[in-house]
Every structure is written in structure tokens, then in C-alpha cells.
Amino acid sequence: xxFHINKRKLLTLFTTMNCFIMASFSASASLEIASANLSPAIxxxxxxxxxLVPYQVRLTITKNNGSQSKYYLCGGSIIDNTVVLTAxxxxxxxxxxxxxxxxxxxxxxxxxxxxTLQTATASSSQFSVNSxxxxxxxxxxxxxxxxxxxxxxxxxKKIKVADSSNMTSMYQEFSNTYVANQDNETNVxxxxxxxxxxxxxxxxxxxxxxxxxxxxxxxxxxxxxxGNDIVCVQSPTTSTNYGICSGDSGGPLVWQDPDHxxxxxxxxxxxxxxxxxxxxxxxxRLNGQYYYGGYSSINYFASEINSAIDTLMSSxxxxxxxxxxxxxxxxxxxxxxxxxxxxxDDSDTEEESSSGGGGGGSTGMILLFxxxxxxxxxxxxxxxxxx
Numbered sequence: 001x002x003f004h005i006n007k008r009k010l011l012t013l014f015t016t017m018n019c020f021i022m023a024s025f026s027a028s029a030s031l032e033i034a035s036a037n038l039s040p041a042i043x044x045x046x047x048x049x050x051x052l053v054p055y056q057v058r059l060t061i062t063k064n065n066g067s068q069s070k071y072y073l074c075g076g077s078i079i080d081n082t083v084v085l086t087a088x089x090x091x092x093x094x095x096x097x098x099x100x101x102x103x104x105x106x107x108x109x110x111x112x113x114x115x116t117l118q119t120a121t122a123s124s125s126q127f128s129v130n131s132x133x134x135x136x137x138x139x140x141x142x143x144x145x146x147x148x149x150x151x152x153x154x155x156x157k158k159i160k161v162a163d164s165s166n167m168t169s170m171y172q173e174f175s176n177t178y179v180a181n182q183d184n185e186t187n188v189x190x191x192x193x194x195x196x197x198x199x200x201x202x203x204x205x206x207x208x209x210x211x212x213x214x215x216x217x218x219x220x221x222x223x224x225x226x227g228n229d230i231v232c233v234q235s236p237t238t239s240t241n242y243g244i245c246s247g248d249s250g251g252p253l254v255w256q257d258p259d260h261x262x263x264x265x266x267x268x269x270x271x272x273x274x275x276x277x278x279x280x281x282x283x284x285r286l287n288g289q290y291y292y293g294g295y296s297s298i299n300y301f302a303s304e305i306n307s308a309i310d311t312l313m314s315s316x317x318x319x320x321x322x323x324x325x326x327x328x329x330x331x332x333x334x335x336x337x338x339x340x341x342x343x344x345d346d347s348d349t350e351e352e353s354s355s356g357g358g359g360g361g362s363t364g365m366i367l368l369f370x371x372x373x374x375x376x377x378x379x380x381x382x383x384x385x386x387x
Contacts, residue, residue: 046336048206050107051115053191053333054157055270056204056252057084058105059146063097070097075192075251076146077270078106079161080323081154083309084146085298086250087273088133091144100124102146110155120152128308130301140229142275142296143305144250147312157329162255162269163321167299170255170271174211181289184210186236188255189334190274190293192248207242208338209233211255212292220292231272231295235287242338243286244293249274253295256334264328266335272297 050056061072074090084104091099101123108118126148132141162170170187177185186208193204210233212220217232231253235242253272260267272295277284285291298305302320309318 046205046207046338047203048191048336050117050204052331053204053206053252054107054109054115054329055079055159056191058193058248059084059086059090059250060103060105061090061099062101062103063094064100065096065098068097069100073193073248075248075274076104077252077273078153078156078158079270079320080158080325081151082148082313083320084153085270085273085305085320086144086146087275087296088129088142088144089135089275090250091127091129091146092133092135098124099127102127104146104148104152106153106156108155109157118152120148120150122146122148126312128312130304130308132304137276137294140296141301141304143273143298143301145305145308145312147309149313158323158325158327159252159254159268159270160265160325160327161302161320162257162271162299164299166255166257166269167271167297169257169259170211170269171214175213178210178213178216180216181238183237183239184234186338187211188231188233188253188271190233190244190251190253191333192244192251192274206333206336207244208236208334208336209242209244209286209293210236217292220290221294229297229300230275231297232292233286233295234292236338238287241285241287243284244274244277254333256332264326266329266332268329268333270298271295 055078057076057078059072059074059076061074063070063072072090074086076084076086078084091102093099101121103119103121105117105119107115109115127144127146130141130143132139133143134141173187177187188209188211189206190209191204191206212232212234214228217230220232221230233243233253251274252270253274254268255271257267257269275294275296277286277293278291279285280288280291286293298320305320306318309320310316
């Protein structure tokens, strides 16, 4: 789907080039949605306020070829005062286009009773794509890091990254409860701003999903996917397609550690980064025995992520699972059902403070055109809905 926006006149025409969709403002600037592949958003989830998933960020990514700029939408997660995790396919250079900057939209709690939406901008020297990412899902390594030395996220809510012990417990839970091709318990949660089952986008949603054991994940995936580098998830019911689709690449997958459910952060652990989803006749599908979503396992790629952060920090010994921070949320992000709605309990996603973070300063909110059209590409596509 290609949109030319010229002054007040909007013309549309359809094109099909694999999963490519492009929206352009003029000959010198364009708005790109879902290049070469597919991105995750929420299907049959519930509208939610950012304060209920306050570690979530929205990323506006700028790519430039010297004469033309494109803007992309992705998601991410705050794990430290200076660090956001997202997907490699969000920040990679693309053909003649180089990724020049990333604007991070996040919730700031300087005034804890009145959190405000802030922005911070990272230049190309402040983010890093996994050096082992080849642009192909067959080779995995779909992780990237944004680092802002100005500690823009010091007053934001962070999320604790799952360590090896957490992952062992999580996979054991998956193995104990999962039965193929039938309804299962929910045990993980995804969130994002992308398209829902009605094709509507731009509203933050969250959805509870079912984690798949590594052995089953390996049999569903192909090529170099081992079942350990990818956390596989499915709709908890076979009758309803709860899941992720075209919208918000790089977004978080979280799991609750039952041994820490009474902690201030309710034991919520970040386990994955949205990477890809299966499709059926061109539509995102996660319900049914052979359908699933794939999240890059943060713990599996921890050494590569730590190394990237060390390089950006010009330091050594960084450990994403041991940041020395304390974590707390005002409520349990996973305490809801897939049929509930809680978006009206505050309005922190509706307006932006006039004072931006140190990296981004104050900027007016841009209009987020989240459009998309999904084509099947070997039944597996990257989750890439770009703003």
C-alpha cells in the first residue's frame, strides 16, 4: 500500500512487493510501514495505559540516503537509566538508507503522581545492531541496543531482565502446562501500539499468551532456530486468535516469576524481543498447532547484548541481569484478562510534556500513521511495522 501525501490531497494505490509497504510525504521525505516483512502488534488484546506497562517505549526511527528520509515505528523496553533494548531489524541500515537517529517516547516519573510522556533522541553513535545479525531470521540474533549517556530514563520505570535461573523456571512452567492443539493457560504477556484484529493501530494494547516448550518451538521453527534463541508463544485458545501482528517490532515479552510475585515489581521479568510471526493466507495467526510468534531470547543473547552496551559505554563488565537497580510498578502488568479493558484509568499516553529528555529536548508529538498490509513470505516474516 503506497500513500502519497501532497498538501491536503491524499491518494492511495496498492502495490505488492513481497511484504513491502511505503507511505511517502514528498520526494524528499517518506513514511514507511512494514518494509520487507511483518511486525508484531496486538490481536484481540485490551487497550491499556502506558502507566500499566511503564517499561514499554515507542521508537521513531529515521533513515536517510542523503536526499530522502524515511521514518519507522518500533517498540522497545527500558532496562537501565541509560539503556533500551529493541530488535536489530528495527535499527539496521536498509539498502542505501542509513539509520541516522532514533527518538524514544517514554513515561517519566519525576512527578510520581503525574507521569508525563517524554522524548529522547539517540544519534547513530548511540545505538548498536547485533554484529551477528545478517538480516535473515534463519540466522537469528535479532537484538539491538540504544544507549543514552545522559541517563534520560533515570526517572522512568525499568524492567528486570530474566536471568538463566528465571529462564529455566519459565521453560519448566511451559513444559508442565502446555498441550499442543488445545486451549492452554496464559503465562506470558506482549504489549504494543500496532494493528489489532480490526486493522486499527496507534493505541497501546497488551495481551496474555501461552509459552511453548523449547522442544516444540524447535519443531515449529526451521533452519538455525534452536528453540533456545527464540521464545515461542501461541494464542491461549484455539478458537480465538489472541496474539501479535503488524505493528510494533522490538517490543517486550514478559513473564512473572512466581517466587517473586510479592515483590514491588510483582516478579515481572523481560524475556524476549518481538521478532517474527507466522501467517495464514497473508493474515497473522497464532491460534492452532502450527502457528506461533517468535521473540528473541534476551538471556540467550546476553553476552552479545552486554558486549554491545560495553562498547557504547566505553566500559567493560556490563551485565543486563545485574544492573543494581530496584524495580517497582504501581500495579501488576499481567493482572488482567484478555477480555478486560483498562485504558481509561489515566491519560498518560495522550499528551507529552513540554520539556523533553536530555537527548531529545522538547518536541511536538508527531502524528503516528500506523498503516499496514501483510503478505505471506514463506509463512514467516519479520515483525516490522515502521513509522
